[in-house]
């Protein structure tokens with residue numbers, strides 16, 4: 332494989348951008364930082380001061396294959412990811428069939444060889460068919476390549492079942508990623524129980540729906556010693572419980588999604604594109620998530636990219652399915668609205684999209700060190716553009732951010748030493 336030298340890029344160090352060249356060969360980083368002489372037989376990419384970072388890692392993506400190919404496929408979802416600067420994504424198992432056995436997960440891993448533009452990892456479900464009763468064979472699923480275990484889309488309703496799952500996942504050396512939702516506490520709610528729901532006559536979802544399972548599961552993780560990761564955290568109480576559990580030494584981590592970091596229930600509109608699970612919460616919740624992002628309580632940012640058909644999302648807040656897309660807008664939205672507004676540093680944001688998730692799942696990606704996979708992104712931090720969902724590579728156009736103007740654009744994406752996105756043109 333060809334050698335590539337990227338000249339005159341810049342990396343984020345504290346509040347500064349420092350000049351960096353990077354040399355890659357055979358799909359790996361050979362050296363990074365400082366100046367590298369232009370001698371030898373390699374392709375040179377002139378970065379012209381663009382920001383260089385490890386390719387982004389998103390540990391929470393819905394690719395919808397098999398079973399819901401009209402919403403997304405391995406191909407369209409990984410193309411969307413490559414547009415967003417991602418080089419590694421983990422796909423959720425709420426598909427049909429569901430990867431709860433070696434055969435289904437094996438087929439998905441195989442199909443990625445032809446269909447995926449970037450690295451894809453697959454979660455196994457925790458229970459057979461995500462039905463919440465019979466546990467999968469955790470060891471066998473890990474041997475078949477599962478990156479973790481989740482029943483995402485649903486919470487595990489019984490404490491005893493989660494306890495047993497943690498015991499077995501721990502024995503197998505795996506990690507549970509939990510969608511926290513106590514269904515007995517829903518009472519028909521579909522948006523946050525807050526000001527917007529009250530004013531507009533909608534049924535609310537209490538924060539407790541999420542917090543009760545976070546309390547229960549952190550207690551179970553403390554008892555069992557299992558690796559436990561909280562998906563799409565949305566409440567201030569949840570952040571505080573995670574902070575306390577970490578202080579006790581439990582092996583617990585958490586992720587937050589761009590929409591929960593940027594929007595509140597008062598941003599809701601009467602359209603399905605503002606409906607997701609967990610729902611947009613209050614401004615105190617949003618502030619607590621940002622605090623968690625800054626102080627290290629929250630370990631990574633994950634989009635929870637959840638594409639749906641346009642007609643499904645036309646059914647309004649009450650009747651449309653939960654979920655919004657996120658892969659193609661995450662970095663520009665967060666850079667524009669958190670970094671440029673002084674809420675979070677660029678270095679911290681990048682950490683949460685690279686090394687943070689890499690550490691949670693024990694990956695070799697996510698760093699710019701010699702020997703690491705050459706998964707890289709170059710970003711133009713000055714370019715200003717307006718989000719237009721019609722231009723998405725994703726089949727899902729369901730975003731509340733349509734029409735938002737953002738600063739920064741993903742310019743080049745290299746995955747395993749191969750250029751997969753150059754100036755928005757995808758390769759492969």
Ligand SMILES: NC(=O)N[C@@H](CC(=O)O)C(=O)O
Pocket residue numbers: 393425483484485510606607608609635637638653654655
């Ligand atoms: N987040 C969502 O609102 N929807 C997800 C399921 C999930 O992540 O819980 C989906 O599969 O559409």
Ligand SMILES: [Zn+2]
Pocket residue numbers: 483484485510562563608609
């Ligand atoms: Zn979920």
Ligand SMILES: [Zn+2]
Pocket residue numbers: 391393423483484635637
């Ligand atoms: Zn999800």
